[in-house]
Amino acid sequence: MSNQAWLSQGTLVLASNNKGKIAEFEKMFSDLNLPVDVIPQGQLNIEDAIEDGLSFVENAIIKARHAARISGKPAIADDSGLCVPSLGGAPGIYSARFAGAHGDDAANNAKLLADLKPLRQDGKAIDGMFVCVLALVEHADDPLPKIFQGIWHGEILEQARGENGFGYDPLFWLPELNVSSAELSKEEKNKISHRGQAMQLLRASLSQ
Template structure:
């Protein structure tokens, strides 16, 4: 891909995450897209997670990107993502990673979601859900115009976990058109269609339209 875009000046971007699952997915996506950029997980620079006190995915993504840029002195990209279930008024939403109380406890979060939805299941009707991903890129910590890229992924919420791949709520996220859960998809397959993959594709598309 020939770059003639806003990203040209940057050879390195800090990924504002210490989540091993996200880092692995981003690394593979960057590799698949053949981006001529070095992505540096913030943990390699000894940067701790930002305080996520925004009220939306967009706010939290920007907070995390600014935090990483401030402490690294480099441009940064941040992902804020989660699962929204309309039957629960959008929960767990921005609190997806700490739905059960402890940040990043996937087993507890999944179990709480299963238990919360159990009384709402009627006549085997599906309960829909949507994965959301917002990417925010900032050139520097005080960038007045962050670049925002979004992706959404529609599915259904299973009453029990299926699959061994992925992380987070992947084992509960059912894709009727594929007959698989997100956790049953191979990484390359998931990255092409997932909320994070869609947001990254929008990011890449912006490189050639800037």
Template sequence: MSTTDTSLTVTHPTSGNQWVLASNNKGKLAEFKRLFAEANLDVTIVPQGQLDIKDAIEDGLSFVENAIIKARHASRISGLPAIADDSGLCVPVLGNAPGIYSARYAGEHGNDSKNNAKLIADLQPIRAAEPDIPIKGMFVCVLAMVRHADDPLPIVAQGLWHGEILDTPHGDGGFGYDPLFWLPNLQASAASLSAADKNSISIVVRQSSSYWRSYLYKYLIAILSISALDTHNALATLSLFLVRYLIY
């Protein structure tokens, strides 16, 4: 892979100063607003609910497909550029389940305790057969941005966070599968990392489910500020960033 200069000049987006976020999650909205402000971009992020946009039907087979589906859906209805994400936990020994069904793994959308319980139960036979072998897992986050609903060149970025899956929850913080996601190098679960912990360790490892995503958001924002005609170079720069800071 090339080691070309990855410095960026941040300018105002060419697509206007209002984008729709294909989500109604207040945490995501706040994070985007903060990052746009830090980048000094005159962009207003509007959650799709504010425009009476219902959730898209996520019938893709991958995180990438679902992120693009959500972005196109929001852009088509609003007439605005749109940005969306799709994320979840993948466990290779389960065929990368829960995967795109992470939020509703136990059948009920957003029930963290039931989702965690099902994951523990599904892994029990595997642990019994090979009790001394750690079970690997990874959080996946994909971001997609379209300048219009039929954009033939959506910008897509993916980040991976590798760890191991515990057999019992550990830690009271975080959300989703954080209590079961173990970081061997830190000897801690994602749910047990404090804000002080995250601030005291290096950029590569200070990554809770929301923390590492913010780095991806921030870089994508910079990428999207480049001229729409410079898509190829933008993606090349983004790839370099992902290799250096997110995938390890």
């Protein structure tokens, strides 16, 4: 199928039940002005897939295939998280459940700070990067999922800053802007974030 084939379906299922992700995607798809209705999988009573892959790419494909199989429609899935090299890449694919319970942002942030505390050296930044992998499948058994990856580099703060965003945004420092991710507006974040970068690659693929 061509890159535009999924557009002709008129509907694209978003394989996520994460309210923060859904809000960002709905805004970005609106900005892309694509002739397709994006339906969060929850509206179709589709529960989350079992994410048993060992990479962002594997999990994104698993989620997209799951939503496509149940809905019978093309689906797009995001698997994303925060990788901290000094922690061996953790929390990585386990970002949403780093502290145990899925989606407990406060606990996840607290664990990250605790794990980094013994590694901190005065005046030395701890690097981190947000990673987003989008997987788009035309149907559940699509042999060639379309993959779009965005990486957003920054540093990990010693304490939270900002009220916007979700997940690890309050701890993700952008030295070139002198703000945390949680201090950016939705519009500002979507232009430069890992998810925004991946969506821009999706947009670019439509002209290929």
